[in-house]
Amino acid sequence: VVMEVKANFLPAERAELLKRFSLPCYKKVAQVTIGDPPAELTKKAQEEVLRQKQEVAEKEWVKRKAEKARKKMAEAKLKELREAKERAKAAREAKLAEARAAKEAKDAAKEGKEDEPMADAAGEAKEEEKPAAKEEEKEEEKKAVEEEEEEPRPQATLTDEEKAAKFPKSVAPDIASWVLASHFAKFSLPQASEGFDEIRFSWTKGKACEAYFKEWVLRQKVLNRIEDLQPGEWFKAKVLEWQKAYADWEKKQADWKDPVKQGARHAAKELAKKEAAKKAAKEAAEEAKKNEAAEEGKPKEGEGEEKKEGADAEKKAEEKPKEEKPK
Secondary structure: OOOOHHHHHOHHHHHHHHHOOOOOOOOOEEEEOOOOOOHHHHHHHHHHHHHHHHHHHHHHHHHHHHHHHHHHHHHHHHHHHHHHHHHHHHHHHHHHHHHHHHHHHHHHHHHOOOOHHHHHHHHHHHHHHHHHHHHHHHHHHHHHHHHHOOOOOOOOOOOHHHHHOOOOOOOOOOOOHHHHHHHHHHOOOOOHHHOOOEEEEOOOOHHHHHHHHHHHHHHHHHHOOOOOOOOOHHHHHHHHHHHHHHHHHHHHHHHHHOHHHHHHHHHHHHHHHHHHHHHHHHHHHHHHHHHHHHHHHOOOHHHHHHHHHHHHHHHHHHHHHHHHOOO
């Protein structure tokens, strides 16, 4: 069994591989495992994905539990320190109160007064402080009970995309990405004409397998960078056209920004304006002359009628002698 992904997909390398088994004792079989896998294999792949997800979820869950326990211990230590400070403070205050009461009692004994009212007031204040302290302790215990509720063990599930997947994603690919990008355009399925005694299709059979493989190659053309891609003649001609046009545009831009040529363009523009004005004035003058000549060449109304009557009289005079000759 020769499990070489790239070599088994390239016709040239398949031919070299078959040379090693040219003796008649060998039966050369091409096992084509391409297409849709069986339902059992798909189920196994999904179970593996689910197992991996469950492991990751449980690790995170254990980590969260440890973090909560650490925080709880830190809070307990802080609470213990706070209570110790409060007890020390209460003890100091009690000593100060005792000393103050003893002093007041001594002063009262000297003056002949009793300190019973003051003592009663101090006792009442202490009794008022005790219920408040108990209520705070109860609230803290309630919070601690709520926090002690453990997070349930997580249960991993497959997403729709993972359920639709037919193969598990491996950490190490079967073929390096750069090798695939360099050779997948030359990949082909084994043929009997290459020298194989038998071609077996494990999953998708015959023409369907070829169609599946063709679709896979087309998808790789979209997903992978083709390292040995070379431009064609059409592309080269278009690039030359573009480079020439770009050079012309740069030249025109440079000419447009040149101050000397800008001045020449401005002068030419002004000259063109003057020439246009002169031409317009000349055309207007010629048009005016034509209009004047046309006005002068028009006959007056009376003169035209007299000329017409004279012409008619001359015509009649010419016709009379012609009529008298036969007599």
